[in-house]
Amino acid sequence: MNFEPVIGIEIHVQLKTKSKMFSSAPTSFGCLPNSQTIPYDLGCPGTMPLVNKEAVRYAIRICKGLNMNINQLVQFDRKNYFYSDLPKGFQITQQEFPIGSDGYLDIEDSQGQIHHIGIERAHMEEDTAKQLHLADMTLIDYNRCGTPLVEIVSKPDIRSGEVASKYVEMIREIVTFLDVCDGKLEEGSMRCDVNISLRPIGSTKFGTKVEVKNLNSIANVRAALDYEVKRQSEILLSGGQVTQETRRYDESKKQTSLMRVKTNAVDYKYFREPNIIPIKLSDEFVKSAIDTMHKLPSVYKKELMDKGLTSKEAEVLLSSRELADYFEETASLNVKDIKTLWNYIMGDIIAYINKEFITWGDLKFTKQNLADFVNMISEGKINSKQGKEVIALMLEKGEDPNKVVKDLGLEQISDQGEIEKLVEEVLASNAQSIADYKAGHDRALGYIVGQVMKASKGKANPSLAKELILKKLG
Amino acid sequence: MSYLDLTIQQMHQALVEGLVTSEQLVKEAILRIKNDKTNSFEALALDQALEEAKKVTSVGEEEILKGIPFLAKDNYSTKGIETTASSDVLSGYVPIFDAEVITRLKNAGAILLGKTTLDELAMGGTGTTGHKGVTTNPYDNSRIIGGSSCGSCASVASGIVPFSLGSDTGDSVRKPASYGGIYGFKPTWGRISRFGLFPFACSLDTVAYFARSVYDIAVLTEILAGHDDKDMSSSYKEVENYSSYLRRENDKKKIGYFKPILDAIDDEKIKNSYFKLLDELKNKGYEVNQYDFPEELLDALYPVYMIISCSEATSNDANLDGVKFGLKPSEEAKTWSEYMSDARTRGFSSLIKRRFIIGSFSLLAENQEELFRRAQKARNLIVEEMNKFFLENDYLILPCAKSVPPKVEDVTNKWSKKPDFIDNHLGIANLGGFPSLTCPLGYENGLPYGVNITGRQYQEGYVLKCGQDIEDVTKLVNSLCFNHKEGI
Numbered sequence: 012m013n014f015e016p017v018i019g020i021e022i023h024v025q026l027k028t029k030s031k032m033f034s035s036a037p038t039s040f041g042c043l044p045n046s047q048t049i050p051y052d053l054g055c056p057g058t059m060p061l062v063n064k065e066a067v068r069y070a071i072r073i074c075k076g077l078n079m080n081i082n083q084l085v086q087f088d089r090k091n092y093f094y095s096d097l098p099k100g101f102q103i104t105q106q107e108f109p110i111g112s113d114g115y116l117d118i119e120d121s122q123g124q125i126h127h128i129g130i131e132r133a134h135m136e137e138d139t140a141k142q143l144h145l146a147d148m149t150l151i152d153y154n155r156c157g158t159p160l161v162e163i164v165s166k167p168d169i170r171s172g173e174v175a176s177k178y179v180e181m182i183r184e185i186v187t188f189l190d191v192c193d194g195k196l197e198e199g200s201m202r203c204d205v206n207i208s209l210r211p212i213g214s215t216k217f218g219t220k221v222e223v224k225n226l227n228s229i230a231n232v233r234a235a236l237d238y239e240v241k242r243q244s245e246i247l248l249s250g251g252q253v254t255q256e257t258r259r260y261d262e263s264k265k266q267t268s269l270m271r272v273k274t275n276a277v278d279y280k281y282f283r284e285p286n287i288i289p290i291k292l293s294d295e296f297v298k299s300a301i302d303t304m305h306k307l308p309s310v311y312k313k314e315l316m317d318k319g320l321t322s323k324e325a326e327v328l329l330s331s332r333e334l335a336d337y338f339e340e341t342a343s344l345n346v347k348d349i350k351t352l353w354n355y356i357m358g359d360i361i362a363y364i365n366k367e368f369i370t371w372g373d374l375k376f377t378k379q380n381l382a383d384f385v386n387m388i389s390e391g392k393i394n395s396k397q398g399k400e401v402i403a404l405m406l407e408k409g410e411d412p413n414k415v416v417k418d419l420g421l422e423q424i425s426d427q428g429e430i431e432k433l434v435e436e437v438l439a440s441n442a443q444s445i446a447d448y449k450a451g452h453d454r455a456l457g458y459i460v461g462q463v464m465k466a467s468k469g470k471a472n473p474s475l476a477k478e479l480i481l482k483k484l485g
Numbered sequence: 486m487s488y489l490d491l492t493i494q495q496m497h498q499a500l501v502e503g504l505v506t507s508e509q510l511v512k513e514a515i516l517r518i519k520n521d522k523t524n525s526f527e528a529l530a531l532d533q534a535l536e537e538a539k540k541v542t543s544v545g546e547e548e549i550l551k552g553i554p555f556l557a558k559d560n561y562s563t564k565g566i567e568t569t570a571s572s573d574v575l576s577g578y579v580p581i582f583d584a585e586v587i588t589r590l591k592n593a594g595a596i597l598l599g600k601t602t603l604d605e606l607a608m609g610g611t612g613t614t615g616h617k618g619v620t621t622n623p624y625d626n627s628r629i630i631g632g633s634s635c636g637s638c639a640s641v642a643s644g645i646v647p648f649s650l651g652s653d654t655g656d657s658v659r660k661p662a663s664y665g666g667i668y669g670f671k672p673t674w675g676r677i678s679r680f681g682l683f684p685f686a687c688s689l690d691t692v693a694y695f696a697r698s699v700y701d702i703a704v705l706t707e708i709l710a711g712h713d714d715k716d717m718s719s720s721y722k723e724v725e726n727y728s729s730y731l732r733r734e735n736d737k738k739k740i741g742y743f744k745p746i747l748d749a750i751d752d753e754k755i756k757n758s759y760f761k762l763l764d765e766l767k768n769k770g771y772e773v774n775q776y777d778f779p780e781e782l783l784d785a786l787y788p789v790y791m792i793i794s795c796s797e798a799t800s801n802d803a804n805l806d807g808v809k810f811g812l813k814p815s816e817e818a819k820t821w822s823e824y825m826s827d828a829r830t831r832g833f834s835s836l837i838k839r840r841f842i843i844g845s846f847s848l849l850a851e852n853q854e855e856l857f858r859r860a861q862k863a864r865n866l867i868v869e870e871m872n873k874f875f876l877e878n879d880y881l882i883l884p885c886a887k888s889v890p891p892k893v894e895d896v897t898n899k900w901s902k903k904p905d906f907i908d909n910h911l912g913i914a915n916l917g918g919f920p921s922l923t924c925p926l927g928y929e930n931g932l933p934y935g936v937n938i939t940g941r942q943y944q945e946g947y948v949l950k951c952g953q954d955i956e957d958v959t960k961l962v963n964s965l966c967f968n969h970k971e972g973i
Contacts, residue, residue: 054804055809056578056580057680057684059717061714091799091800093822094821095808100800285686285718286716
């Protein structure tokens with residue numbers, strides 16, 4: 012029997028606002044434990060939630076990026092449960108009326124097939140405190156407590172680990188391009204839980220679902236789901252039953268392991284947060300949040316493709332907004348051939364950045380320098396071999412390529428008269444090759460071109476040289 | 486006569502004229518605290534108070550509260566003063582911030598002497614359930630003063646301070662005010678910031694206060710009301726000059742009452758004074774109408790109030806788990822859940838646990854529709870009916886209680902199966918967020934009873950004006966337990 016996985020994903024996105032969701036405490040990361048708190052964050056009696064306007068703005072942008080309907084009446088609910096990382100004994104969230112509903116993303120898989128993935132809801136809530144479990148005690152750091160989160164819940168529309176990981180990647184791109192979250196799964200600023208069940212292909216019923224937590228990279232999302240598909244298929248094929256449980260992904264073993272069996276779901280006793288009177292967002296507020304938001308990756312992609320890149324080439328540039336912006340800004344500086352630019356950025360330059368652990372902003376040369384350089388290549392002013400030398404100097408010393416070319420005397424000879432002179436000299440001393448060429452040996456032509464290049468110390472424009480040779484040989 | 490026996494208005498005048506100093510007032514208040522027999526106090530800050538009082542060397546005409554001592558119910562966060570809400574679960578909790586109302590009073594120059602007892606976590610109406618035991622009535626120590634703001638009420642009725650802060654979720658200021666023969670006022674929900682008030686049931690909770698004249702209540706309202714950025718539910722509506730309402734002609738004079746509530750009162754003295762008051766008000770040009778408030782909605786008052794308040798309370802008090810502050814759990818507790826269970830098991834009395842269980846039960850997914858949501862629907866019906874009432878009437882005026890303060894031994898914390906309307910009608914003002922004032926009305930065998938006025942939302946000025954007209958009839962200004970007047 013063949014099975015089809017049914018996958019749904021919940022993603023918690025930590026917003027990069029300066030202060031917390033309902034308190035004025037800063038959200039700074041990596042500070043001394045419990046230094047970024049005010050009484051509200053500790054659940055001190057009498058403190059009250061104050062909705063962070065900027066967080067609402069960020070949430071609106073996320074909703075827009077995910078093609079969602081935006082609910083302009085902002086309301087919050089309490090989710091009640093006891094836990095040591097939850098100082099108030101409840102979390103303020105948006106259970107009944109999430110700010111965003113009914114969105115989607117279209118995901119292209121490696122076969123080029125498009126998957127339309129529905130997004131059920133996006134809601135604002137506050138993060139919990141961070142716990143450090145030691146051998147004989149648990150320490151609590153309330154710095155994270157109250158950090159704004161947007162939880163994005165997909166519909167169970169995903170059918171493979173590949174599409175699941177692409178979905179997460181796409182959301183990571185969207186929130187980082189919008190600059191509302193730094194999108195670091197490994198640091199927990201973006202957290203991902205997946206639900207997966209299997210069912211016989213053709214069936215419309217859902218199987219028993221398993222939740223997998225602790226997916227701290229996009230690669231692990233796929234690996235964990237692929238593992239679960241295998242594990243659950245084996246259980247089902249051997250006549251067993253999948254148990255409803257929560258599992259965690261163990262990166263070193265490359266497998267999931269049981270965290271806890273889900274018994275009856277916890278009853279969170281939701282009810283409306285009485286201290287926040289529903290807030291009606293004005294049309295202007297929503298509009299301005301959207302008007303001032305950064306360009307979405309899908310827009311970049313379209314623009315890049317319009318400029319002549321393939322879908323794949325464009326997508327590679329979307330791995331970070333810094334890269335995409337760098338590319339786009341350089342391309343706008345009168346670059347003649349966008350593919351040459353792509354080749355250098357995704358080749359020599361990115362290799363250098365990765366090697367040196369620097370960012371795009373750290374590059375020593377200007378974008379105009381790079382544009383000039385790329386044009387020299389595409390216009391044949393220097394050849395690719397010379398290009399290697401020039402870009403290396405640009406990367407290491409931040410040199411202006413025009414100056415490098417001049418200093419090293421690299422500029423190609425494109426003057427027809429000058430090359431013609433060289434061609435005549437070479438032809439005069441290579442009678443055998445001329446004979447070979449005329450006898451139909453095409454390789455002889457390459458040899459002659461090579462000789463012209465040699466005579467010019469590599470500076471002759473090779474295509475022009477070839478053209479002139481052919482003319483002379485009739 | 487001591488200057489401490491005066492109203493805020495009179496005391497202020499004496500301070501302005503230099504007839505008395507703030508230090509003398511505070512010293513006298515400390516003496517009275519030490520001799521008090523009502524068990525009204527939690528943590529006190531007498532040394533600091535005296536220090537502050539010594540700094541007050543002159544008082545200007547405009548500085549109405551400067552140098553005047555006051556007390557606050559122990560469910561207001563007070564920086565540096567242990568605040569327990571009369572519950573063991575908070576023992577040892579010393580807040581690091583002042584409630585907004587404490588800040589406003591301090592900024593106005595008032596001097597905080599300390600904190601007063603309450604029914605544990607403000608849940609209760611008898612003043613007998615706090616962790617320090619029973620707070621009694623200064624008129625008769627064998628009787629209750631009522632709650633939950635018991636200590637604050639007793640200390641104003643017994644002349645220790647001219648005003649005090651209480652809080653009102655069901656009638657927690659307005660019922661005790663009746664038993665203490667003083668004024669107790671709860672403004673519109675949202676009129677005063679609740680920042681720093683320990684929540685019992687946020688949608689019903691209101692900052693409220695006791696004083697010994699309507700004028701004093703008006704002055705306090707002017708100081709306490711107004712938007713606060715720390716409480717999103719506090720209104721931006723302009724704060725009016727409430728005291729200016731008191732001496733001008735009232736242009737709203739329609740009084741309504743509910744007959745079933747009067748029928749439920751057996752005490753003839755209370756009823757007679759009430760109708761006598763209505764007659765006096767008619768003489769002042771008021772019109773009095775009987776309004777047929779559906780009895781089934783009156784019946785619903787108690788269950789609706791209990792379900793909503795317990796539900797909110799079970800969530801509001803979930804922070805009291807011994808992890809961050811308050812009661813230290815035993816060494817035995819090994820896991821976080823044992824730790825929390827231990828703190829909550831030892832920290833709360835069984836009465837509180839009963840409320841939590843009712844609240845929790847009402848909120849469970851399987852019960853929520855039938856209990857919590859149904860209670861909210863019923864609340865809406867009650868409020869709609871009141872809004873209808875206010876189309877034809879400006880004030881709802883009713884006796885506060887069916888009797889003078891009962892004996893401690895006659896008070897039960899058991900819940901009645903068939904609650905009387907008369908025990909719960911003051912809660913209408915909380916369900917609808919209406920401003921509501923209790924005024925002293927008279928005395929029976931030397932024990933006080935009061936009358937209540939409830940008005941439209943944000944019509945504090947009118948409610949207080951009506952209260953002033955009542956005060957003019959009863960002449961009950963500054964009526965204290967040791968030299969009370971007669972009333973009507």
